[in-house]
Amino acid sequence: MPKPKIGFYWCASCGGCEESIVDVAEAILEIAELVDFAIWPVAMDFKRADVEALEDGAITATMINGAIRTSEQEEMARLLRRKSQVLIAYGSCAHTGGIPGLANQFSREAVMRYVYHDCPTVVNPQGTEPQTEYHDEGRVATLPEFRDVVRSLDQVVDVDYYMPGCAPNPTLVLAAIRTLLSGVLPPKGSVLAPDIALCDTCPRIDTKPVDLEVATFKRTHLHKVDPDVCLLTQGFLCLGPATRSGCGERCIRGNMPCTGCFGPLSNVHDHGAKMLSAMTSILAAEEEDDIDKALEGIPDPVGSFYRYGLPVSMLRRKVDLPFGHRN
Amino acid sequence: MDPIEREIRYESDRDPTFADEIRAMPGCELMDRCIQCATCSGICPMSDAMELTPRRIIELTRNGFKNDVLRANTIWLCTSCYQCQVECPKKIGITDIMYALKSKAIESGAYGKKFTIPILAREFYAMVKANGRVSESRLVQRLFMKTQPTRFLGMGRLGMKLMKTGRFSNKVERMRNPEGLRRALEALPTDGRKRS
Amino acid sequence: MPEDTQPRILAFFCNWCTYTAADLAGVSRMKYAATSRVVRVMCSGRIDPQFVLSAFAKGADGVLIGGCHPGDCHYISGNTKCLRRHRLLKRMLADMGIEPERLRLEWISASEGDRVKTVINEMTADLKRLGPLKLPERCVAWDVEAIDEEPDHAEAVAKEAVHA
């Protein structure tokens, strides 16, 4: 019986998810034994034509990481959807839009202007910007289109499972691959991580007082962080209470507050709004101006609460940004 | 006995817009809250000499009896001491209403030829328009000439004393350049009201 | 649909104070714009910021939260929690391009029926000036971009959505 085919592909991503697969260390050999790789651009030289040559559903499972920003990424996502039985949104970018999703706060022009003109380190006297077509003596070079909106994978194609995390940690990756290969699949649409928040397994939970109250939110780079005491109790914005566990509390063990990369629990409709509600409710301040003073420690609520999930939030994008035109 | 005049008022005696005109003036908008409690008449120092007490003036004004209101001497005896406005339990601007009625009376000329108070007001107005300031002595002279020449002669003794103590000067008080003020005072639309 | 021109306000009223005040406004036959849709909650502290975002996402042009005056809360301090959430939510919405007039928090006690009338009329006027938010239509337009087959279709829908 031919070995099942596995595919990896990356869209608007930083490559961290690709590395996390290799992080399983020697176990990669065990996987290599069991499967064939149909496509893995970062590691193997597969071309798009090779994938198109396969019949539909030839690939047992494809893990796509990275958000969808360009037309090419949309095409590849649709192509791999057709070609795969199981499509997994791998990592925060594919799962909830990830860090690239934060660009939904800026218009396409603003992004272009900054990257190709205003950025202090860019030297671009001619002011060239990427064009979708370029003619040079009869020859035409094309580039994919740079869309206005960053979207998560499931906003473009139908997704079977989600592997949360920025990037997902090796233990969960291995567990996922083994369950996939075992053929006993969880219900469609499941998030392949425990449906319980970090505090459940956080080593510092006992240092968290019963009469929890935050006087004012503090920035981690301005204060000394006590390595033993619950970070939220110290006044740092730790989003552990509102984020799925399964990551092994690696940030907290690194003495930094959780930033919510594993995404919301299943009962939550909008991760950012829920985090905001939880974190502000426990403030000690009662009057309006005291509350505002205590919240000065959260200068950028969108950045803090939608760090990995702006595209899948209810508002999705800064509402007054222009869209729908060709460059 | 004087010849019988009808005292009854028909609705046609009412001026329908009169109340609204007064109500539109700043300070006069709360007229309708009046419960006719008569505190204003009680506190008004001049009410013992008034043909219509302030309370009746408010009642007649809000019902539009323009002629009755403007013919009475009440509005002229009001020295704008504001006691009624301060004591009114319903915070009605009674003194502001009296001022509004005075300007209505001057506008419609509803007063006797020789009646001193409106004449003083118009003389005052004219002098401010001309010089931007008022010269008291000249104002008093012009007033008495126009209304009660005999009384002016009687004031002679007082006049002498004032002159001796330097409190009566014939100098015309005038602004350096009343131009700016004159333009300011003409800027507002007079909406047809006579400003004589 | 006459509905289009009128802004739509989703109002979360606390049962003990603002909802009762709105009833009082009704009993006193006060008149105000028919633009508000009231969702009753037991306390303004029950209003989850997710409800506010959901209201905007599902097409509301404005959200009004009504609660008891500080010190009057039937549950002692529910309104204080509401105020804490509101202060940061207001800032976050501003960062997401939603004008401040679209989310309003008002403390209205059970005897202030006229306040309900004034606030709703004021908010209706503000929202008429700002124009409709139309978030559902914008979302559709944002996703249309992905369907490559008919680019001009994408443009048409986008235009229509925004300038409707």
Place this chain on the structure above:
Amino acid sequence: MMTELHQNGQEEVRIGYFVCHCGTNIAAMIDVAAVAEYVSTLPNVVVSKDYRYMCSEAGQDLIVQDIKEHRLNRIVVAACSPLLHERTFRTATQRGGINPFFCHMVNIREHGSWVHEDRAEATEKAKALARGAIGRVKYHKALEKRREPVTPAALVVGGGIAGIQAALTLANTGKKVYLVERDPTIGGHMAKFDKTFPTLDCAACILTPKMSEVYAHPNIVLWTYSEVEGIEGYVGNYQVRVRRKARYIDEELCVGCLDCVDECVFKVGNVDDEFNVGLSKRKPVYMPFPQAVPKLVVIDPVACTHLNGGNCQKSCVDACERAAINFDQTDTIEEIKVGAVIVATGFKTFDPKRKPLYGYGKYPNVYTALEVERLVTSCGPTEGEVVCRDGRTPKKIGIVHCVGSRDHQTNRWCSRVCCMYSMKLAHLLHEHTGAEIYNFYIDIRAPGKGYEEFYERLQEEGNHFIRGRVAEITDIPKVAEEEGMLTIRVEDSLAGFVRRIPVDMVVLSTGLEPHADSQDVRRMFNISCSREGFFLERHPKLAPVSTTTDGVYLAGCCQGPKDIPDTVAQAGAAAAEALTLLDTGYVEMEPSVSVVDPIFCSGCKTCLNLCPYHAITRDDAKGVAVINPVLCKGCGVCVAACPSGAITQNLFEDREIFEEIEEVLAYA
């Protein structure tokens, strides 16, 4: 998207929608037929009809029949405010055979037809609200009203006529009553009155029997010179802390013989006698008034030399054969459990110093009405002989109505009783002194039974009634007759001219206003108060003696100015309302409490400190939060804050509210 909404099991949802005409109240402004027609097209809707009076028997029967006939398992009624008839329609739903909480109300009258002027828009709004309700109601679960036992005892705060009447009515039904009064004696303001209008029967004759009945009543625990310090708990289960101020007298031993008062070092009173409103002095050890209940003396720590650290031979101690005086007594705190509270804290009179033009405090012969009550009563400081402060017996007296009332500078409201007690005082003063009495009024308000007749009687007695609000009282004479007199300048608005009336004595009929500490009292009992500061009843017509807080009732002038007949009637009503609570023995609590789902709770402790009722604790073994349903009041604060969405509030679940939002806005 990826969140799974918990479907409500597989049971098919069959909704019945009923929109009410409410006569023309709704139908006049909302096209109810069109709404019913539209709703019939919505999913899960089996029955959709409009009816003229849904809350009538026939309307309710309609629901019952339709449930049976069409096997309905959800009911939506679009009519008036749920605060009014939610209970009615839930009972009807239950009579139809399904759980009452499968019924949901939509408010299209108070929030709809009554407040909108555009029929089309009001109808659109009704359709949108209907669609929201239809969406929401499918998630409703079967719930049971929780029953909590009720402590069969009541607390009555305030020992005036209102508190006395309420306490007696309750105690006579066998219930235990704690009556707490701030002053050393009960009786309140009424004890200070001589006669009462309109029948002129003597206040003491009708009050003192009730006071002694209270003292003797086996079911009433009477705590005077005491104040409520704190109250915790909820309807049926209030824990109350009462501070019993030290009397420095042993209540068991003292028999009120007043020997100690006679022997006190102060031969003459050294402080103002509060009971006689300052007209006379009293000693540091005193009995408020002869018929005081309880019949005990009390030592005033402020006035007593010994208690102020001075040295005094304490002749009072020697004088008391029963050694009842005990200077070491300290305040004690009593803890009691009660099921209901009746707040009857009464009123205070307006301080006429706030109207300086009336000259109270500047001219000696200007009195307040309460002072005159004490002057004319036989057991008053002057034994009923009306003598002014400057010694003269008044021959002409002016009574000024509406002092402080109907006045935007001070109190905007009419205090309702001043016209009547002014007439009563006019009668008594005329009777005692034969003086000529002038009443200066704005409007004579004599609405009660026998009140107009009393007014007629006063007129026939020759009292002058001058319609005009007194602006100013002065002692500066303008004409000879005004020498040495107080002149009242007023416009006799019926005659149409201003008059100056010289009088010997002026009585200021001061209005009624809330106590200075009414805000603190209101916060303690968690009730709200109107803009003026009077406590707010739940509904002026439908629930005039209860408050928005279950188990707390109002009686007497603390709810608004009223005369004694109304106060006694209201006290009886408050007692009856409290009785229904105490007698049923249990109270049905709304099931809208919150519940933690241990599967999703990460034990993150966010919710624990948010609950003002300390209803949430953490089970450290399992590492999850647990809500005590008895303490939970169902505010939902923890639900909105729970970062995992692990807490749900019955009747206000997240999925229900999200669905309502989506459907209301999906309409158009």
Place this chain on the structure above:
Amino acid sequence: MRYAYFPGCSLKSSGRAYEESFLAVCRALEIGMDELDDWNCCGATAYMSVDEANSHVLATRNLALAERVGLDVVVPCAGCYGVLAKSKEYFEKYSSVRNAVTTGLAAGGFAYEGRAQVRHPLDILSNDLPPRALRSKVKKPLKGLKVACYYGCRLIRPVSPFDDMHDPQTMDGLLKSVGARMVEYGLKGKCCGGSLTGTVPEAGLPMCYDLLKEAHRLEADVIATACPLCQFNLECYQDDIAKKHPDLKPMPVVYFTQLIGVAMGLDPKDLGLHRQIVPIEPLLREKGILGGEDAKPKAKEPAAAGGRS
């Protein structure tokens, strides 16, 4: 301490003594008073009856001048003070007044945003001076002088930002701190008849008579006022009133600033004492306040700047 100073028309003629004494007292207390450049008449009680909207423009122009020099404006004459204070309040309270004033002033090249405050000498001497500043300057306390302080209407009505509307005490307080004894003057806030004493004397003069009679009844030596119109009515018509009420004895009527000046030992000439119709100097000399030994004119102090127009 520096203020803009609005004299008003009366202080340049019948009320010159008020201006002289006020400026003398301010100089002695080192309070800077810069007369508003090219001020205009406030409109008093007359202008308002003719043209209500423009009366506010007229009054507020002076406030615009004060705003231009960035100082609060001090208005000694109670009449002018009442008009300016009321215009300022109605400017803030009524949009119709605000629009009229803004358009009117703009046409005249002026602008007023409501920053300049309207103050009165009684206010700044009672509240702005350091506590013992006035008392320390007293050389001749007014011992034995019984004063009836008369406030009149416009100082305390319809707006009364610095004193109690029903029982004003600032003038009493100031004169008490310079040694005078006060009488309980019940009519301190009653009207003096205003312009009626001139236009309708049979209605106006009885008002003055009541005030004078009450002062005599309380055995006051002098009535102190803060308004040139009240001073004129009470002092100059005493002869007319005496025709109808022969029992009326002469009663000196002065400005409170004159009394303060006397207590500070300033030159009577600078205080305009010589401008009295009913003389005050004999009374003061009799009380030993204007001392016998320096009854002769003292060596002239440096010519008093300003004030003398």
